[in-house]
Amino acid sequence: MREAIERLQQEVEDTKNVNASARTLLGGLAQQIRDAQGDAATLNALADSLDAEQQLWAAAIEANQVPTAAPPADPPAEDGGNPPPDPPPDTPPDPNGEV
Secondary structure, eight states, X not given: OHHHXXXXXXXXXXXXXXXXXXXXXXXXXXXHHHHTTTOHHHHHHHHHHHHHXXXXXXXXXXXTOOOOOOOOOOOXXXXXXXXXXXXXXXXXXXXXXXX
C-alpha cells in the first residue's frame, strides 16, 4: 500500500510540474506575440509553434483517455430469451353479444 501512495504522490507532483510548464509556455508565447507586433514572419512562426504545441497536448490527452465501458447488454428475458408469442388474431364479435 505504501508503494501505491508514493507512486500517486509522484504522479501528482509530476502533474503539477507539467501544469507549471504549460503556464510558463503560454505566458512566454503571449509576451512574444506582444513583442512581435508588426513582424508578420515572427507572428507566423509563433502561430506555427502554438499549432505544434496544441497537437502535442491533444495527442497526450487522447493517449491518456480512460476507455469507457460499453453499455450493459439487455438482461435475458425470463422465458429464456424467446420472443413473445404473436397476439391472437382479432376475432369477429359474437353474434349473440357475448364476450
